[in-house]
Amino acid sequence: MGGDERTSGEQEKEEADQGNISEAVSFREKVVALYEKGDASHVLHLMAAATFTPEDRRTTAWDPLLLWVRPGRCCIEAIADHVREGRCGGLASVGCGTGLLEWLVCALTGISVSGYEVNAAWWASRYSPPRFIPLAFVEPDAPPPAVPPSLALMCCYFNNGDAFRKYVDSYDGPAMIIIGSIDKNRHTDPRPLDYAHVHPWTLTHTHPISDTDLIGFYVRDQLKQDVVRRLRM
Numbered sequence: 001m002g003g004d005e006r007t008s009g010e011q012e013k014e015e016a017d018q019g020n021i022s023e024a025v026s027f028r029e030k031v032v033a034l035y036e037k038g039d040a041s042h043v044l045h046l047m048a049a050a051t052f053t054p055e056d057r058r059t060t061a062w063d064p065l066l067l068w069v070r071p072g073r074c075c076i077e078a079i080a081d082h083v084r085e086g087r088c089g090g091l092a093s094v095g096c097g098t099g100l101l102e103w104l105v106c107a108l109t110g111i112s113v114s115g116y117e118v119n120a121a122w123w124a125s126r127y128s129p130p131r132f133i134p135l136a137f138v139e140p141d142a143p144p145p146a147v148p149p150s151l152a153l154m155c156c157y158f159n160n161g162d163a164f165r166k167y168v169d170s171y172d173g174p175a176m177i178i179i180g181s182i183d184k185n186r187h188t189d190p191r192p193l194d195y196a197h198v199h200p201w202t203l204t205h206t207h208p209i210s211d212t213d214l215i216g217f218y219v220r221d222q223l224k225q226d227v228v229r230r231l232r233m
Ligand SMILES: C[S@@+](CC[C@H](N)C(=O)[O-])C[C@H]1O[C@@H](n2cnc3c(N)ncnc32)[C@H](O)[C@@H]1O
Pocket: 065, 066, 067, 068, 069, 094, 095, 096, 097, 098, 116, 117, 118, 119, 138, 139, 140, 144, 155, 156, 157, 158, 159, 160, 163
């Protein structure tokens, strides 16, 4: 390679950093400092106070590379409730990014969390944002690992519907959570209501994060759950 040895992915991420994050770097530092102190409640307050107005950008602008949504405490509790109601031992989040959302769930509710990501080299590079949970790396072109059935399957602002379907197809557990936008101008795939009519999933309820961001909560149809359980005995 010549002088610039970054991959195109790294270059894209760096451009995103320069466009969005350089002005928000102090915000990111505040979140990291609070994370290191274990102060998840304060991170939620910071998120709630975050703004997108230009005059505030230097100190309080939200940093989208940390997390694509800004959940309130009620959103975190709703996620934890669904994991508990599905009798799951924890939450596995595919395409978790930094894992900030997942860390908030764990720190505020005690639910154990794990996260899957692609592109280990990029996450180890100096261009990557901080990581708030350990990440398990998967090969984007290989069949994804089966998320253990003891865990609830979650995604937040995932961007690859085909890949998500493969995670779902290999998942035998009882509960699924899809977070994303219902605004047609924003790209999330899957969208939160996409599995409402997909066998064997039933959309039990939704919870709004903002006017356009929504959490869709699903359970596997009871009949299928029972069959899977019987076959395992
Ligand atoms: C738009 S980002 C959302 C990140 C994070 N969930 C959030 O809300 O901030 C989508 C993430 O999915 C990851 N991703 C894409 N394909 C994936 C796959 N097959 N398995 C795991 N992660 C994947 C990307 O690397 C990216 O970090």
